[in-house]
Amino acid sequence: MHIIFLLLILVLKLPSFYFLPSSSSLFTSHSLVKIGVVLIAMYMLYDEKIRRAAGRAVLSNMPIILFLFSQSISVICAKDVGLFWKSYHNLLISILIFFKAALLFGKRRNLIVRFLFLVAIITTGLEVALYLVPKDLFRLLPFQSEILDAFIVNLDRNRFSFESHNEFLLLVLLFVSFTSLSKKRRFVGLIISVVLIALSFYSSNRTRLISLMGALIFFIVSFFHLRFINHKGRSANIVFTLIAAFVFVFILFPPRAMFERIFAPSESSDYETIIFRIDSIKHSALLLQSSPLLGVGLGNYPLYPAIHRYVPPYEFGKSAQNRYDKAVPASPHNIFAQVGAETGIVGLGSFVFLIFWFIRKDVEMWRKGKDIKMVLSFCSWIIFLTFLFNPSHTLYISGWFWFLRGVIYSKNHSIPLITKS
Template sequence: MNIYKKSSSFILKMPQKSVFNIFLLGVFLVLLPPVRLPFLDLSFWNTNLLGRGLIDLAFLYVLLKSFFDRKEVFVVKKNNVFYVFAVLGVFVLHSLSVFSAINILTFLKAFEKLIFGFMGFLSITYFVGKNKKVVFEKIILVFFLAGIFKLLLEAMLIAYPEFSTTFADIVLKEEVARSIRANLARGRTYIDLLLEISLPFFLYYFLKKGTRNYLKLAGLVLGVLLGFVSFLSTWRGRFVIYITMVVFSFAYLKSLNFKKAAFLFATGLFLLLSFYLLDKRQILNQGFSVVDRLLNKDVVEDQMTISWRIEAIKESFVMGSVSLFGVGIGNYYEWTAFKPITQYLPQNQKLITEAAATSGPHNIFAQFLAETGYFSFVVFILVLLVFLVNDLKIFLSKDVLWLEKMTIVLAFWGLIAGTLFYPATSLSFFISFFVFRGLLYN
């Protein structure tokens, strides 16, 4: 009992600013590829684990502070009742899918990520209530810095593949390093499949009034570099997401003066010309480009992957009807027809196919349908509609923090767009999803 009191007392005495910075560091670490920590050679002993611990500590502070101050973690008002039910709906319906899970261990692994996401939501709503402007600016900074870090890693992978893979083998978690090598063997660079949602965070510093000129220039250059990296990665889905994020960014025009709008338009023309030249260079060096992949020129690599996705989505319709709660989160692989096939594949292809199948159908709607059932799928559609109405109100408003809020709005919908092509199963996905919605709450 004394240990509990001393621990609680120690946590409560921590300055709120320090706790928020701890939370930010935790979020930053889970957004990055997992880097091995020294002393122990264990797969889970990495920076993602450290990030989890920091988020745990911040959440514990929020709970204890709310309990002893006799205040709610977040306030439910008449104008945000539907919003609260929307967030709770995602969490509760995912949780209930435990009743249909046949592999409890994989369910728990997926559920742990969901728990951390929800902890992120509760923590950020608490901190936002204390100083909204500072919280928005710091969260944007965290995603900005994480985006730079991942962008530079992938640029290095494109420019110096041999050095980068050796570096990854030494520094990164073994499974991640193997995945980087396997994808590189098929002509694709891989650090983060949802890197493109960093674009609004880069543009934020270009658009924000009062930002120093070097930071404005850095934001714009990073946005352009992101386009180059997306193109050169040869992931057609990623390039489509980047173009989607560029289109989403037109929303910023509502608050731009003519000079900045014209500058962005000129940058867009420069990007188009650059993509044309990069296409020619890639075809010369590799024999194909991301444009070729969009046109499905390679029967095996391009058309077969589309066929795989179509079959995976078809399976999701079947899995969704297995029970009221689908097959259970994390349990898609237990039901898929691709599972027995993987043992007959060559090692590299086996690694990629297993990674693809275990992470679900690579479409957020098909994933929700398969893992949580038809009822939850309909609820999820309604949840997104609630979020859409909320975000349209932000877009039409004249809020003092309009630019900050729109940056989060664009990043959130970019996250949803990205998971139309790639898995919505990672810890960084759940943290981003719930932290974004926590920021836009009320």
């Protein structure tokens, strides 16, 4: 059961692809994950002990249930129930992922760390392939058409990214590099860390750079708070190797595109993306004013698009560009703006309460000392950081946020940092 669930979570971290020769969204990998999550939940409920544990979990996590209720009642104001269901069922699946992670991994000490380490290797390798041989990768993997449109447009903008925002995995890689008793695992963790940092810069994605800075800051905070390094020599060697490798890569292959986007933007699209986000937040505030109590309905934001040109057309993949331009305004690219516009004061209030509840729980956990769950909580907040600048209504990113929160609140409150393998 644990392995099957983790396989589904791994597939969720990969870009959605067709697993049958059909272009229907029903036959995508992420649809398969949703079905699998529901089936596992139904199977687990046959066990009386699990039912009791699930009941206790629900009662001890009432802010989540309150948030779900606030999103549910927004259907009253929804013009398009189909759009409501499209977002609502993703939220239901996310919450199922939360509770299943909390119930399944209470006594699994090293399984989660090993799993995250494996995910980091797979996703980093996939992005390396995107950077080196993107056309070959697109021919080999049948990506979902909507996802492929975004990839084509991003490549034309010199943005080599699957938009999976894997920077949170850097924390796991660094902790494995510092704490594992296996030399091979420490070495692999160090190499993948350097590659992941380089990919964040070469992606020309400013949100990824922000996430990377957040990951490094969280790592430094964790390093001094946990004081988990007992071998100073090993610590010094790892830090020196990491810095040396990082500098060496950047000297040989400087990420000029990223630096130009940040310090000397030359294309109008570099400004347009920022203006788009600001205008979208303002537009969301207007929608909140028009329907203050329950909003315009969960998932119904696309019915009230702001008049704004997102990016200028590109020479390559114009058809993909046209479809992409229609999809982008479907979200204000800020989770607070979207929750407020779609579910009103009721939904936004419950969401803010939920976030503060998460923070309070995390602070209590951090005070207890050495615990890998502190690292996982930082990982979840790095994912949440991307919600402030990107869409958050799909399972591609949000599913992993809820997965990590579930692992954090599992029964076992002490997962050792030192791993033997």
